[in-house]
Amino acid sequence: MALLVLIELSFCVIGDSDRHVWLRDSYGPVPAELSDKGVSWGGLVHDRMSATLPVLGLCLSGVFLVGYNWGVLGARLRRFHAARLLSAAFSAFACLPGFWFVVMVAIYSYFHWQRPGFANDVVVEEGPDLLSWWNACILALPAMAAAVGWQIRAVSGVLERELSRPYVRGLFASGYSDEDIFYSNVFRRSLPSLLALSDRTIPALTGSLIFEYAFRYPGMGSLLVESVLLQNYGGIIASSLWMMGWVSIFVLIKDCTVRFLKPDWTS
């Protein structure tokens, strides 16, 4: 509902369009600019989703594997401010404009590998399609950089807050080893809080899929941008709903897991 209000507000109230979201005529078949194969909306979403899922898969793997592991390591080595050091590389990389990075990769591959660099230039027809994975990696890198940096600092922050509680000093005074205190007590106690962080970066990650447009990658992010530029409500609604559905599933999984671990949990 909020999405429809946003579209109506942007295109009809503020913009100069006279096609209201509630009119059936405002929606039509897939325009040729979005797909030249003559597919239906379902087919288009399926094609675009299949292209986007590897990008999101790589992003999520990076955020969860690197973010959580390095965050725990940062808290473990807190005396050396390891969380800041470990997240510095990702935070620095996040300062590059994502769209510029993907354009740079395209230029580099054109001049140094003598092949067109953008994602829609070469299609692999035979053998393993490593090129599509390469393209997905190029898009996943700028999308996940900021998220990983944030996740490392957040995970480390949660653990460091737990480490500053009085019971930790008590355990230390009664002769527990550092490892025992950290992994068996502090880490275990802060597990629900750590899991609660898992969905905080998902909307930003999903939003950064719009860089697909810069790399001419035929995914859901580029579908959104192309639909907005073409003023096509069908494409806007399909891509936005897909993004919202993706975030909702993650939030649901996170909530269920945290409630299972700690039934009295409040965010």
Added chain:
Amino acid sequence: MTNRRQSKVTRTTRSFLARLWQMRRVLLLIIPYLILFGWLFSGGSRMDVRPGEIYAVPGNPAWESPDKEHWFGTTGNGADLFELSRLAMASSVSVAVVSVSLGIGLALLVTMLFVFDGGKKRFEMLNAASRAGFLMPSMAVLVIFTGGSGGSLVMAISGLIFVIAFHLCPVLTAWFDEGEGGFDVLASYALGLTRREIVMNRILPKVLRRLIGVFAVLVPVVVLVEMALSFMGLTGDRLSCGAMIAYGQVLIIEAPWMAIYPGILASLVVMVLSLLGWRVSAALRTGNIPGIF
């Protein structure tokens, strides 16, 4: 025997100097900000420059690759790309500063509407709205809003203001709730101060102090967002590094520097702003702000 009691002027001066000493880290950080902003805005503002015109390729292009005279090379019309990139960054930073300031102001205004209510569920409506809005990526909202409304700078700034305010409201509510639990607030209640006095004199100053850190952290992020929107052509025909890269990528083969160098300058400026933002945030103990974009 002299009177040891200090005069009012001496006491005021001493307390003022002590306050300055407490704020020394933040004050030192103002110097690099002034240097950066001074350099960016030293050439003045030229909002009439259109990237479509300066990136137009004439029949006999006069572009030059980067050399000692033109660090970033020149465009087809012979314009210095370094100077244009600096102007573009000044424009992006201005947009970010305005958007973030107004976004923070709007978030504070909305939150303040609920703060004076003493009930425990006073922020419930705001937090529920925030939880629902969390599901829609902010970048997608901005693309739809700016694209649908015609793609102008005013609309981009308005969209940024609303998105920032929307996502900052729950952060501010959490800080106000946190402030309510302080010992000084409990003591103020015990002494019989009114809720208005407590909020205005005890809780609000702590929140305001942290907002400076939020501003410093958000500005580089919004610069990146503004450049991404202008890359997609959603902020009007206006000079911005995003638009310069978008026009420059068409000339990859003939003049690759037109897409490469504006991005390098943009990355450097954003990196410096981010570093300063983290230092300001650390000095004011703002805490980890959730990612908006």
